[in-house]
Amino acid sequence: MASDLSVVVAVYNEDPRNLLSMLDRLRGVIGPLGMSYEVVFVNDGSGERTSKALREIAQQVEYVKVVVLSRNFGQQAAISAGMAHCDGQAVVNIDSDLQDPPELIADMVRLWKEGYEVVYAQRSSRRDRFSKRLSAFLFYRVLAMVSSVKIPWDTGDYRLMDRKVIEALDSLPEKTRFLRGMVPWLGFKQVGIPIERDARSVGESTYTLRKLLCLATDGLLSFSAAPLYLIPVLGLALLALGAIGVLLCLLSRQVNGAPVDTGLVLSFMVALTGLQMLSTGIMAVYQSKITDEVRARPTYLVSERLGAPFSTQSTEKLADRREVYSRSS
Numbered sequence: 001m002a003s004d005l006s007v008v009v010a011v012y013n014e015d016p017r018n019l020l021s022m023l024d025r026l027r028g029v030i031g032p033l034g035m036s037y038e039v040v041f042v043n044d045g046s047g048e049r050t051s052k053a054l055r056e057i058a059q060q061v062e063y064v065k066v067v068v069l070s071r072n073f074g075q076q077a078a079i080s081a082g083m084a085h086c087d088g089q090a091v092v093n094i095d096s097d098l099q100d101p102p103e104l105i106a107d108m109v110r111l112w113k114e115g116y117e118v119v120y121a122q123r124s125s126r127r128d129r130f131s132k133r134l135s136a137f138l139f140y141r142v143l144a145m146v147s148s149v150k151i152p153w154d155t156g157d158y159r160l161m162d163r164k165v166i167e168a169l170d171s172l173p174e175k176t177r178f179l180r181g182m183v184p185w186l187g188f189k190q191v192g193i194p195i196e197r198d199a200r201s202v203g204e205s206t207y208t209l210r211k212l213l214c215l216a217t218d219g220l221l222s223f224s225a226a227p228l229y230l231i232p233v234l235g236l237a238l239l240a241l242g243a244i245g246v247l248l249c250l251l252s253r254q255v256n257g258a259p260v261d262t263g264l265v266l267s268f269m270v271a272l273t274g275l276q277m278l279s280t281g282i283m284a285v286y287q288s289k290i291t292d293e294v295r296a297r298p299t300y301l302v303s304e305r306l307g308a309p310f311s312t313q314s315t316e317k318l319a320d321r322r323e324v325y326s327r328s329s
Contacts, residue, residue, distance in 0.1 A: 005092065
């Protein structure tokens with residue numbers, strides 16, 4: 001039997017105390033709403049400590065599903081796996097570190113019942129280190145300037161989505177999943193809720209600088225062709241500078257009889273070479289992403305499904321949904 005609400009939690013080497021606290025806080029928030037619900041944890045290649053905790057939770061809590069991926073595929077792939085294995089009429093995705101407060105789900109459900117099909121949390125403030133706050137601030141604003149889709153500022157992956165939105169999202173064929181851009185691209189009736197993002201109280205963040213840069217690159221390349229359009233602009237600018245430089249050299253030789261400055265010529269040659277390498281590099285990055293899509297490898301691979309809710313009947317339904325998703329991925 002389908003649940004009223006599904007909560008999807010992607011997990012990578014999370015402290016088990018946060019997982020238990022997540023369940024307690026979800027119970028306190030969703031219980032008074034009078035809704036049936038399930039919690040879908042996705043183990044994205046975690047180590048033994050986190051994996052053992054998830055197995056114990058799946059054995060002890062009857063409304064918990066645990067989807068174990070064959071290796072670490074990344075947060076966006078793990079969230080996609082969780083959404084493919086949930087059956088709620090409304091689906092909430094939330095990070096496992098509890099920096100985004102689960103208590104906001106009550107407001108999300110209220111707005112969903114009022115007719116909104118996507119309700120996203122928009123961070124009005126965040127208690128992170130300065131470098132992370134600055135990089136996030138710049139990223140969202142740069143992306144907003146160049147993106148072909150209106151992506152709300154300062155939004156993560158904490159959001160509620162109606163079942164029709166989940167099915168529409170699953171139908172998108174991209175292998176590279178940048179959900180913060182894909183969900184706004186879908187349209188539907190969307191609204192934001194301001195939140196204050198708390199500092200992590202337990203454990204250490206597993207989101208490295210490399211992962212943040214990869215996520216930013218995926219977002220930029222998936223929703224903007226601005227870097228490609230920048231190439232001819234730089235070419236025209238360099239051509240103009242080169243023409244001005246040649247005219248100045250000729251004028252100097254005509255007026256003063258001075259020879260052409262070899263250093264100036266070398267400078268223009270270096271600038272031209274740099275522009276050529278930059279242009280080739282930008283096109284190579286786009287080509288790399290195109291190659292990933294053409295290969296059409298699955299976005300993720302599941303090694304195990306744990307928990308009482310994975311009955312034969314529900315598993316057959318989910319298998320049908322995953323088969324459609326795998327073909328489109």
